[in-house]
């Protein structure tokens with residue numbers, strides 16, 4: 167592994183940004199300097215005009231392996247990840263079989279060890295019955311990031327709806343609980359009403375009335391109540407409404423272990439896009455109004471939203487072309503999440519430190535990821551170089567399903583180079599082939 171000096175970059179962290187240089191040695195960051203140090207025997211790369219940040223840690227992906235590999239697999243999606251500046255990912259449990267015990271977790275770790283181009287980790291899935299078992303796994307030091315609780319049902323039918331089970335899960339200590347919040351009975355009633363009006367021909371613009379803001383608000387309220395009652399470390403996933411932002415802001419004051427995520431989809435799109443995009447904008451929770459989008463952008467800027475996960479959820483183009491009722495929810499976005507957020511930030515003058523925090527530092531902090539997520543001496547050299555001056559139109563992604571809702575849209579900044587554990591993994595939009603450099607994520611308890 168070569169010794170490297172990345173010089174003259176705009177180095178951006180969650181706390182600061184300055185012009186400087188970063189050294190890499192043995193796969194780790196060997197130093198960070200203002201200006202350019204004189205070092206002997208290093209290969210220098212001049213990053214004048216470019217931004218250097220810690221590689222993104224995407225703690226919310228659905229890579230579909232095992233069981234759904236006609237849509238995607240760890241090899242294909244980790245390539246799309248790296249091309250999007252994502253150097254580590256944590257995969258969700260709604261695979262087939264679902265990741266709800268040690269055997270399925272270990273199977274995923276083994277598979278990722280064989281094919282992943284990015285560092286890899288997995289969340290374990292909660293069921294109505296497995297809280298005690300998850301507690302045991304935590305005691306054994308099992309290698310998973312967090313505990314995913316579907317408080318609303320979505321792709322994969324992993325709904326947890328027994329009140330006692332939710333109490334038991336929210337009492338878990340030592341790991342972060344992640345929730346998908348959409349109230350099931352509200353969604354069901356809305357769907358029934360839409361079917362009575364439209365029959366089978368429900369227009370996609372109904373999606374945000376079926377998967378409604380009321381469903382999100384009620385379910386997020388319940389998750390926050392539980393977290394306040396039990397002192398839970400809770401990460402609310404894919405926040406999509408202005409009301410939830412305010413509820414989370416309040417709750418954080420009373421339990422600092424509460425954090426929140428949104429995805430670039432809710433920062434970029436609005437319900438005005440359903441007519442144009444149809445099933446290609448159908449995801450759960452639904453994309454809401456332009457006013458919600460504004461509130462979420464502001465919440466990201468203020469830090470009420472802590473992290474951005476892509477919620478990368480590939481489905482085949484032919485599946486997404488089906489009428490509303492047969493069209494699966496989910497958008498393949500991992501390759502475009504960071505460029506989309508960078509574009510929004512550049513357009514709106516949001517400090518890039520907010521992106522370093524939301525894409526890398528807070529994900530590492532929330533899940534206790536060891537030695538990654540920050541530009542710090544001794545940390546793994548997971549790095550992304552962004553070019554804020556390169557405008558481009560997003561093409562088809564490397565994702566196995568071959569499409570993205572961002573295709574054809576214009577971005578202001580591009581992913582220029584990506585290092586994983588000190589090895590160049592992608593440059594100029596292409597994977598650097600022929601190396602195995604990924605590692606499993608390790609967690610502090």
Ligand code: DOR
Nearest residue numbers: 320321449450479495496
């Ligand atoms: O839109 C979604 N797609 N929401 C989810 O909760 C799951 C995801 C998927 O796995 O397709």
Ligand code: ZN
Nearest residue numbers: 226228258477
């Ligand atoms: Zn998801």
